[in-house]
Amino acid sequence: MGGTLVATGIALVVLSGYVLSCAVRPFRDCWLCDGKAHHRSKRNPKLSRPCRWCRSTGKRLRLGRRLWNKARRVHRNA
Numbered sequence: 001m002g003g004t005l006v007a008t009g010i011a012l013v014v015l016s017g018y019v020l021s022c023a024v025r026p027f028r029d030c031w032l033c034d035g036k037a038h039h040r041s042k043r044n045p046k047l048s049r050p051c052r053w054c055r056s057t058g059k060r061l062r063l064g065r066r067l068w069n070k071a072r073r074v075h076r077n078a
């Protein structure tokens with residue numbers, strides 16, 4: 001019983017820390033282009049093309065923030 005409580009407490013701390021970090025820094029560098037907004041083609045390494053994953057912004061909205069935005073939208077429409 002006590003172990004479950006501790007595990008829940010740790011999960012809550014980790015979750016709130018993650019939510020807080022998403023609120024402070026909603027964007028992170030794109031994993032594909034490493035924040036450069038362009039990535040090199042695998043077939044032709046000399047060719048640099050706009051990153052489609054981040055729409056050549058170099059930034060990606062973090063998952064937690066995306067869920068937050070979605071939750072807010074649902075709340076507003078309700």
Ligand SMILES: [Zn+2]
Nearest residue numbers: 030033051054
């Ligand atoms: Zn990218």
